[in-house]
Each structure stands twice: as C-alpha cells, then as structure tokens.
Amino acid sequence: MGDAQAEKKKKPGWRTVLRSLRNRKSGFMALFGFAQGLPPALFLGTLYAWLSEAEVDLETMGVFSLVGLAYAFQFLWSPLLDKVDIPGLSKLGKRKQWIAPMQLIVGIALLVMSFLDPKNALGWFSLLAAVGAFASATQDIAINAWRIDVADEEATLDILSTITQMGFRLAALVGGAFGLIIAERIGWPQTYLIMGAIMLGIGIASLFAPDATVSDDTAATAAANADEVAELYNAGEVTEKVRTRALIAVGVLWGWAIITVVVFMVRSMTATPDTRPDVTLFTTTYGPLIVLATVVLPAFIAAWVARQKREGRNVIHAAPGVGAGHTVKFTDHLYRALVLPLVEFVGRLGWSLVLILAIVLTYRICDSIWGVFAYPFYLGELGYTGDEVAFASKFFGVFAIIFGLALGGWIITVFGRMFTLTLGAALAAATNLLYADLAVGGPAMQAASDAIGFSALIGWMAPFGGEGLPRLTFTIFWENLAIGIAGAAYIAWLSSIVAKKYAAVQYALLASLTLLVGTLGRGALGEMIEVKGYHYVFIFTALIGIVAVVLCVLEWIRETRAGAKSGVVQPDPQIAAE
The missing domain is CATH 1.20.1250.20 (MFS general substrate transporter like domains)
Incomplete structure (x- = not known):
C-alpha cells in the first residue's frame, strides 16, 4: 500500500x-x-x-x-x-x-x-x-x-x-x-x-x-582553468601538433566569417542610401558560406581530431604533465574555447550528429520562413483589416502560444521529451493544411468554428470584426497552439543534446542554424508564392513538416537504443558528457 x-x-x-x-x-x-x-x-x-x-x-x-x-x-x-x-x-x-x-x-x-x-x-x-x-x-x-x-x-x-x-x-x-x-x-x-x-x-x-x-576565490578559479588546460597533455590526448593544425584551420575559417560580417556592417553603417549594400542579398549569399565556414567544415576538422584520439594515432603516450616541461600557452586556451567544444560534440555523437543537424534544419523551418509572408497573406491575399489581424495574431494568437507552451510542458512531463518533440512536428505540419483551406476561402475552418461555438465567442469579443474574423482567429489559434507545443519540446531537446561544459558554444551554434535556415529559405518561398500561389505553398510546407516528423522518430529510436545500451530509459546526453 x-x-x-x-x-x-x-x-x-x-x-x-x-x-x-x-x-x-x-x-x-x-x-x-x-x-x-x-x-x-x-x-x-x-x-x-x-x-x-x-x-x-x-x-x-x-x-x-x-x-x-x-x-x-x-x-x-x-x-x-x-x-x-x-x-x-x-x-x-x-x-x-x-x-x-x-x-x-x-x-x-x-x-x-x-x-x-x-x-x-x-x-x-x-x-x-x-x-x-x-x-x-x-x-x-x-x-x-x-x-x-x-x-x-x-x-x-x-x-x-x-x-x-x-x-x-x-x-x-x-x-x-x-x-x-x-x-x-x-x-x-x-x-x-x-x-x-x-x-x-x-x-x-x-x-x-x-x-x-x-569558486569565490579568484586564484582557485584560475588554478581550475589551468588544470583544465593541463588535461590536454594527459596520456591518450592528441599531440600538440594535431591541436595546432586543427586550431589554425578552424581559426582561419572563423576569422574569415567574423571579418566578413564586421566589414559588411561597417560598410552598411557608413554608406549613403545609394551605395548601401543589400542586407537580404548578403544573408542569402554569405549566410550559407558562413555556416559552411563556422559549422560544417569545423565539424569535419573536429571529426578528424576525434578519430585520431579514438584510434590512438598522434596521441600522447607518456604524460609528464604541464609542470614537467610543458608551459601553458595562449593557443591551449584558444583550442579549448574554439575547437574542443566541436571535438566533444562530434566525438560523443558521431554520425548521429548528421541526424541532429537534419532536425535542426527542418523542425522550425515552416514557421520561421512563413513569418515574413503572414501579413501579406492576411492583409493582401485575404483582405482582412489591420485591427482584425492584430486581434487574431497579436492578442488571441500570443495567448494561444502561451497556452500551447504550458500544455507542451505538461506533455513533456507526462509522456517524455521525444514524444512531445515528435507530436509538435506533426501538429506544426498539420496546421499548414488549415492555412491551405484558408487560402481557398476557409470553408472547413468556418464550419469547424461555427460547430464548436468559436464564431459566436469571437463575435462577442471582437464586434468590430467582419464575418471572416472567426475562421482567421480559429486557424491562428490552432497554429499557435501547435507552435507552443513544438517550441517547448524543441528548446528542451536542443538543450539536452549539448554538454554543460561547452553549453554556450554548442547551443549557440545549433540555435543560429535554426535562425539562419529560415532567413535563407525566404527568397525561394517568396518566388514560389508568386508562381504557384499560397494554397500550393502551404501544401508544400506541410510535406516539409512530414520530413521533420520522420527525422524526430529516427532520433527517438536512436535515443531509446542509446538508453537501452547504457541501462537508462532516456539518457540526457549533457549529463552523459560530464
């Protein structure tokens, strides 16, 4: 009992x-x-x-x-x-x-x-x-x-x-x-x-x-940092020659990326309106190259370092330690800051990193790309007023997202992170079909809104709105509810796959990829809207969402198998990496 x-x-x-x-x-x-x-x-x-x-x-x-x-x-x-x-x-x-x-x-x-x-x-x-x-x-x-x-x-x-x-x-x-x-x-x-x-x-x-x-003691903190550097000279770690090569390669790539962004910003801030470079053109042209230079190529370099270490090639066999002939160098600190987070990530996840990056690139792509075209769709294509759109998206929609986040947090607690991540991907894909219906007049949305009394509620809350406001609000409500559930699960999952020791770098890299992919895809989506129309595009983005669902299922299987091997039901990779 x-x-x-x-x-x-x-x-x-x-x-x-x-x-x-x-x-x-x-x-x-x-x-x-x-x-x-x-x-x-x-x-x-x-x-x-x-x-x-x-x-x-x-x-x-x-x-x-x-x-x-x-x-x-x-x-x-x-x-x-x-x-x-x-x-x-x-x-x-x-x-x-x-x-x-x-x-x-x-x-x-x-x-x-x-x-x-x-x-x-x-x-x-x-x-x-x-x-x-x-x-x-x-x-x-x-x-x-x-x-x-x-x-x-x-x-x-x-x-x-x-x-x-x-x-x-x-x-x-x-x-x-x-x-x-x-x-x-x-x-x-x-x-x-x-x-x-x-x-x-x-x-x-x-x-x-x-x-x-x-530590409250600055000297003790400095000593701890020195101890972490000393670990680079332990037996089984790659040699200084390997570290130097990796650092130079990654440093050059990151240096180019930083200089490119800084030069563009300086040129833009000091130029006249006639000579000012195009921000969108810069993002779409240099964005992929910056991602390649700071994420993709460094990941291959980190994989090479991890392989050297795993196979015992070019590693330290005898470790006299820093105090016995080794001096802590600035490059050691730079290697720990820039290269080691990537080596840890690739070494821990291996080929699974490809699956993780695929999820990062596809999971939020629908709503991140779509956001720019929302107002042209509501105001231009459907003919709603600014007040109607503000009510549906800014007020009702925001509270729908907050409710979705609360619901997503509860679902995670009861059913687990991967279940909620997969459910969020499925709901996000499905809500694109609701917008596809709205693009052709919204007969299904209007019928569903009328059937559950939602139209009457909106008529009471927003008497200034036209007859089409309930179906717009109804559609936005379900989309934002899905965004809330998916957002709660996605941030939790993203946080769980990074190591605490390198959390700032690893999380920032993944989060930036999520942001950049939406920016890079907007040009193509805008052209598709011009040629095919909104209805076609919403069907297309729903199909992209299905890809994200499949990838989430594969990641769920991977994490379950990893947990079974370690004897833990659902391991937290960040804890495993400690």
Whole structure:
C-alpha cells in the first residue's frame, strides 16, 4: 500500500509541473526569458513604427535591419562566454557575469534612445540600437547556457525550457502590441523610457539569481582553468601538433566569417542610401558560406581530431604533465574555447550528429520562413483589416502560444521529451493544411468554428470584426497552439543534446542554424508564392513538416537504443558528457 502511494506521488503530471514552478530557478528563468524576448521586439519590430512616425525614409530604416545580424551570427563570439571571465565580475558566477551586465547595457541603450530624436540624431540612434542588439544577443548565449547549467531534478531542463519560451512570448507581446498601444497614448520617448527601466530592473534582479557552482576565490578559479588546460597533455590526448593544425584551420575559417560580417556592417553603417549594400542579398549569399565556414567544415576538422584520439594515432603516450616541461600557452586556451567544444560534440555523437543537424534544419523551418509572408497573406491575399489581424495574431494568437507552451510542458512531463518533440512536428505540419483551406476561402475552418461555438465567442469579443474574423482567429489559434507545443519540446531537446561544459558554444551554434535556415529559405518561398500561389505553398510546407516528423522518430529510436545500451530509459546526453 505504502509503495503504491509512493509510486503515485512520483507519477509525473501537473503536481510535478507546479512543484517545478515553485522553484527559485523557475522564477528567474521566467525573468530571463522575458529579458530575451523584449529587446528583439524593441530593436527589430516596434522601433520601425517610431521611425515611421518620425518620417525617417525607408532606405535609412534598412540600416536598422542590420541589428538582426547580431542574433543570426551570435555563435561567432559564443566561445568567449564559455572560457573568458570579465575582470571584477567573475565572482558573480560563470553565467551571471555576462547576463546582468548585458541586461544593464540594453536598459541603458533604451533609456538613452528615449532622449533622442531619431530624425535629427540618427547616427547615435543606430549606434545605440546596434549596441543594444549585440548586448541582447550576448545575454541570449549566456542565458541559454545558464538554463542548462542550473537544471536539476526539480527545476528540470524540460520545465525551464518551457518557461523560457513563455517569458519570451510574453515579452514579445509587451514590446510589440502593448508597446504600440502605450506609445499611442503617451508617446514613443516615454514608452522606450519605461522599457529601458524594465530592463534595468531585470539586470539588477539578475544579480540575485543562482548560478553554476563557481569558486569565490579568484586564484582557485584560475588554478581550475589551468588544470583544465593541463588535461590536454594527459596520456591518450592528441599531440600538440594535431591541436595546432586543427586550431589554425578552424581559426582561419572563423576569422574569415567574423571579418566578413564586421566589414559588411561597417560598410552598411557608413554608406549613403545609394551605395548601401543589400542586407537580404548578403544573408542569402554569405549566410550559407558562413555556416559552411563556422559549422560544417569545423565539424569535419573536429571529426578528424576525434578519430585520431579514438584510434590512438598522434596521441600522447607518456604524460609528464604541464609542470614537467610543458608551459601553458595562449593557443591551449584558444583550442579549448574554439575547437574542443566541436571535438566533444562530434566525438560523443558521431554520425548521429548528421541526424541532429537534419532536425535542426527542418523542425522550425515552416514557421520561421512563413513569418515574413503572414501579413501579406492576411492583409493582401485575404483582405482582412489591420485591427482584425492584430486581434487574431497579436492578442488571441500570443495567448494561444502561451497556452500551447504550458500544455507542451505538461506533455513533456507526462509522456517524455521525444514524444512531445515528435507530436509538435506533426501538429506544426498539420496546421499548414488549415492555412491551405484558408487560402481557398476557409470553408472547413468556418464550419469547424461555427460547430464548436468559436464564431459566436469571437463575435462577442471582437464586434468590430467582419464575418471572416472567426475562421482567421480559429486557424491562428490552432497554429499557435501547435507552435507552443513544438517550441517547448524543441528548446528542451536542443538543450539536452549539448554538454554543460561547452553549453554556450554548442547551443549557440545549433540555435543560429535554426535562425539562419529560415532567413535563407525566404527568397525561394517568396518566388514560389508568386508562381504557384499560397494554397500550393502551404501544401508544400506541410510535406516539409512530414520530413521533420520522420527525422524526430529516427532520433527517438536512436535515443531509446542509446538508453537501452547504457541501462537508462532516456539518457540526457549533457549529463552523459560530464
């Protein structure tokens, strides 16, 4: 009887979720998720409304889209966050030393922008937006690593990942729709003043967040870092010659990528409207090359190093240690920061990394590509008004995503991460068929909405809407619910496959791939819409979604087999890598 009651208590469900939510780490995770979502909304979305009101020309507005590159290419400086301490701030914690200062910088940037006239001080305005976006992207790297570091049996990685997304979506609503509403009443400077104060408040609160275990003694921390470097000289590790070759190759590739992005940004910020390079053209042309240089080719180099080590070729056989003839070099630290995370990733996952990258490239491709064409579809193709679209997507849709995230977190707790990941992929693919119906008039959506009383509810909530608003809202509701479930599972899965020791670099690489693939596919999808129409495109994206479902099933099988071999039902690779 006692065993049965104990088993009942252990059974996952809403009690498990609620217990996790009461954890102090979950509260800070919600705060951090909000801090991740607010700056992009203010620097990449709402800001354009302010610039339009200030009568800034469209060509000049194009400069501000450059700040989005900070989010797309954030992995380029992610190695710094794993291995570099900020002087005087390292005692805050491994991650907090980056999180809190970056949040304060974002807050200060927003505050200063609130005192400027964008038309008369455009140079300062663009500089502050760029600095704020860079600080925002940097805090994202640190927060993603923090989530992986602090997860435990109560505040699980799955729950923390769900909370992250909920905070992010809520911030997008506050910085987007609510920001527009506030600005309409009190003005843009006052709105950005409020948003800056919020970020400053979060930055101060972050100082009290828990962090990964960090020594309070700076000397002890330095000694620990030296010990990690010394491990490179242990028996069985590759020789210094192999490390040097790998470092030079990866360093040249990453160096080219960083220089390319920096040169483009400098040229764009200093050019006239007539000579300014095209951001979209740069992303579609150089984006794949940068991914090739920073991810694909370094992965092959890391595989070569891992193979040398596994086969015992070019490895150290006798290990006298650093103190017996070896001196810690700058290149040793650079190798640990840049190459070792890739070697660990490839060495641990092997050919399974190909499957993982395939999921990363396909799982969120439908909604990441589709986002740009949503408004042209709603406003141009279907003829809805701005108020109707704002109600359906910005208000009803955002709350549908938050509900989906909560539901996804519960499903993960009860049925597991891989079940939810696969379910999310299937639902995301299916919702494209709902849009395909909407593209031909939405007869099925209207009938379903009428049948369950949804149309009557929307008629009461939005009396300003036309007869087609219920079917639009109904479609967006189900799509956003699916996005919420899929988002909760995807972030949890992505967090689970990286090693804690190299979380910043490995997660940033995977997350950036997810972001870049959507950007690179938009040109082709736009052309397809022009030629084939929206109905055809939604059928096509549904088929892409089926590919993601198949890949998720294969990954589920792989993880199950890996768990069976190790005697664990569902192993967490990040723990296995410790």
